[in-house]
Amino acid sequence: MSATMTDAATAALADAAPVPYWTDQADAPQPRTRLEGRHTADLVVVGAGFTGLWAAWRALEREPGASVVVLDAERVAYGATGRNGGFVAASLTHGLTHGTHVWPKQVGALQEEGDRNLAELVGTIRDAGIDCDLRLTGKTTLALEPWQVDGLRAARELGARHGVDLEFQSQDEVQADVHSPTYLAGLRDRTGTVLVDPARLAWGMAADLERRGVRLFEHSAATGFSRDRAGSGAGVTVRTERGSIDAKHAIVATAAYPGPLKRLSNYLMPLYDHVLMTEPLSDAQQASIGWIEGQGLTDAGNQFHYYRPTADGRILFGGWDAVYHRGGRVRSEYEQQGGSHALLARHFLETFPQLEGIRFTHRWAGPIDSTTRFTAAYGTAIGGTVAYAVGHTGLGVGASRFSADVALDLLAGRPTSRLRYDIVRRRPMPIPPEPFRNPIIQFTRRSILAADANQGRRNLWLRTLDRFGLGFNS
Template identity: 50%
Template sequence: MRSLKDAIPEPYWLTQAGAPAPAAPLEGVETADLAVVGAGYSGLWTALLAKERDPHRDVVILEAGTAGWAASGRNGGFCAASITHGFDNGLTRFPDEMDTLLKLGRENLDEIEATVARHGIDCDFRRSGELHVATEDWQWRDLVASHAAEAARGLDVVLLDQDSVRGEVASPTYKGAVWDRDGCATVDPARLVWGLRAACLRLGVRIFENTPVERITAAPGGLSLHTWRGRVTADRVALATGAHGRLLRRLRQFIVPVYDYVLMTEPLSPSQMDAVGWRNRQGIGDAGNQFHYYRLTADNRILWGGYDAVYYNGGRIRPEQHQREATFEVLARHFAETFPQLEDVRFTHKWGGVIDCCSRFSAFFGTAHGGRLSYAAGYTGLGVGATRFGAKVMLDLLGGERTELTDLKMVRRKPVPFPPEPVRSGVIQLTRWSIAQADRHEGRRNLWLRTLDAVGLGFDS
C-alpha cells in the first residue's frame, strides 16, 4: 500500500532522541534487600515505590535487554484508571468489589500524575480522557447500557450522540460515543519508562541491563538470581517479566503471548488537524470485539493500533513476529475508512509487540518460594497505569501482612488456566474466529463464545 511504503519497521517511541545509555551488565556477585526482575513499567514502579517507602532499602533491577524495550516501549500510551481492563470486565468478574476497585484505580491514576510531576518526568502526560466510539448500531446499544451503569457508580462519563461525537472528532463511521472525561491519560510510553528509570537511579536503585536472569534458586536467607556472568542474592524478589517470564513454571498455565500491531503517521499539518477536529485530544477506542485504539502524539501524529490480535501457535515469541505485513495493511485500510479526509497521510513507523494475556484480562498476583518472591502478570494490554497498582500489590505480598490490597478477591484469586498445547492453540484460534464472526453479525456471540461466557472467560480481542 502506498501509505505504508516508507514506514520504518521499528517502534516510533523507542526511536526518539533522548534514550539513556544502557547500564552496565551484571558481572560478579551482588546482594540486595530487594531484587526486581524486569525494567518495564512493572519493575520500575516496584523499585521506585520500594525506595519511596524505605529509602534505606537496597534495591537492584536486573533487565534482560534495556529498560522499556518490550511491551512498555511498544504500547499506545493509554494510561487508564481502570485496573480491571475496563468497567464492564471488572463488573462481570469482581461485582462485589467493584466500588473499591474503581476507587483504587482512580487513586492510582492520581498518584501516577503526581509522580510524573514530582520527579519532573517529561512524558507528555495529558489527562484528556477517552472516547469509546460506536461504529455499528449494536455497539451503540451496548455503549448506552454501559454508560448508564458507569454513571450510576458516579463516574464522569458523558453520552454523545452521532452529531456530538463527530463534533469532537470528525469521522463518518461514528454513530455515538461515551466520553470518560477523567479516567484516562495519554503518555509517551518510552519517555515515561526513561523518566521512571532516572527517578529510580536518583533514589539509589542499582540497575543492570542486558542481564537476563537464567534461573532462581534458594539461598541462605533469601533467593539467588543467576545470570550469565554473575549472581544477585536478595532477601526478597519481585518478578515483573510479563509475557517474557519463564522463571516461574506455574505462570505458564495462566499466560499466553499475544501480538498486537501498531502504525504511526507522519505529523498532521494544521489543515489536516482542522479537518479531523480532535481539539480535546482524547484517546479513542471503538466498541467492537476486535477494536482499534488511537490517539494523537505531542507533534500531532496519529498512533493507530489494535484490531488484529495474533496468537502464534505454540506460544512462540520471536523477533521476526514483531512485523506482520498482512496486519499492517488491514490497519491502514481501516484508518482510511475512519478518516477519509486524511487519504494523503503516510505512515512513518510500523511495529508489533507481545502482550501478556490471561483469561480474565486483568492482572493476577501471587507468591512463591515461601513468600520470598511475588509476581504480577496478565495485564492484557492495559498495563501502562495498572502496573503501578500491581507493583503495590507485589510489595504488600512481600511484606507478608494483610493489607487492603492483599485482602482483595482480585488479588487472592487466579484466573482460569489455559489448557496445554496443542489444545491451547486450537482453543485460541477458534475463539479468534468466533470473535470476528460476532463483529460481522451485530455482536451476536456463537455457541462457543456463549460457553466461554458461562465459565467466566468472556473473550474479546
C-alpha cells in the same frame, strides 16, 4: 475492500520503519551495563517495564534506604512498556462492564482503588518532574455499528450507578468533535484515562531511581532462582548469564516475555498487538479532522482500534488483530509477519479518508500478556521469597502501579486492603496446554469476529466463556 484503498494503504506503509516510535526517539538514553559478578540487595526486580519500575519506586517509598536492583533482558521499556499506545486507565478490572460481571460484589471498591491509583500515579509524575507528555484528556469510546450504540448507552448507565460521569454523544455531536464518517455515537470519559509518552515515562522513572541509588542493569536476563544455601542471610539468589545477586526478596515483572518462573506460562497467552504511527500532520490535515481536545479514542467492538495524537502532531493507530503463535512463543520475527499492519493502514484511511496521501513512519508489534480473565495474576514462589505480577492484558500502564504494590504486600507477608480483593487472592483459570491451546484460541478469535459481524450476537461458545468470566479480545 477496494483495490484503490489497498493500494493507498500499501503506499502509506512503504517507508515505515519496523521499530516502535516511542523508543526510536533521538534522545533515547544510552545503554546501561550488564550485571557481572556477585552482588547483594534487599530486593531484585526482574523486568524494567512499568511493573518492575513501579516495584522499585514503591519499594523505596516504603523503605527509603533499601538496596534495590532492577534487571532487564533487553533495555528499559523494550517490551510492552515501549510498545503500547500510552493510554493510562484507572480501571483495574479491564473495564467496568467486565469488572461488574466477574467481581460484582467488589467492583465498587475496585473502581475506587483504580481511581485512587491513577490520581497518585499522576501526582508522582508531576512531583518527580518527569517529562512524558502527560495529558489529562480522557477518552472517547466510539460506536461504528448500530448495535454498538445501545452498548454505549448501557455503559453510561452502568457508570452512573458507580459514580462514573460519562457523556453520551449523538452522531452529530461525536462527528463534530472528531471528523470521521464512520462514527455513529460516542461515550466521552473525561477522567478515567490519561495519556503519556510511555517510553519517556519509563526513561524518566529509571533515571530518577538511579539518582536515588537503585542499580539498573540491562541485557541481563534472569536465568533462574535458588534458595540461600550458604547461610549468607539472603532469601533467594537471582542468577544471570554473567553474575548473580543474593537478595532478601525478588519480584518477577516480565509480562509476556520469557522469565525465570516457568509456571507463569500456564496463565499467559502472548497475543501480538500491532501499531502504526503517522508522519506529523500539516495544519490543514489537523483542521480536517478536528479532535481539538486530543483525547484517546477507541472502538466499541469486541475487536477494536485505539488511537491518539502525539506531542509532535502525529497519530498513533493500533489494535484490532490479536495474533497468537502456536506454543505461546515470543520471537522478534513475529513483529512484522502477516498482514496486520496493512489491515490497520486500510482501517485508518477508512476512518479518516480526508487524510489520503499521509505516510506512516513506524510500524511495530509486541506481545500482550493476556490471561483468561483479562487481568493480572499474582502470587509467590521459592518459599515466599519471590512474588510475581503478570498478565495485564493491554491495560497495564496504569494497573502496573497497583500490581507493584500487591507484589510488595505479598513479600511483606502482612495483610493489606489490596490483598483482600478476589482479583488478587484468586488467580485466573490456567490456559490449556498445547496441542489444545492453539485450536481453542483460534476458534475463539473466529467466534469474536463472527459476533462483531452479527450485531454483536455471541455464539454458544462465547456465552459459555462469559459465564465463567473467560474470553478473548484485543
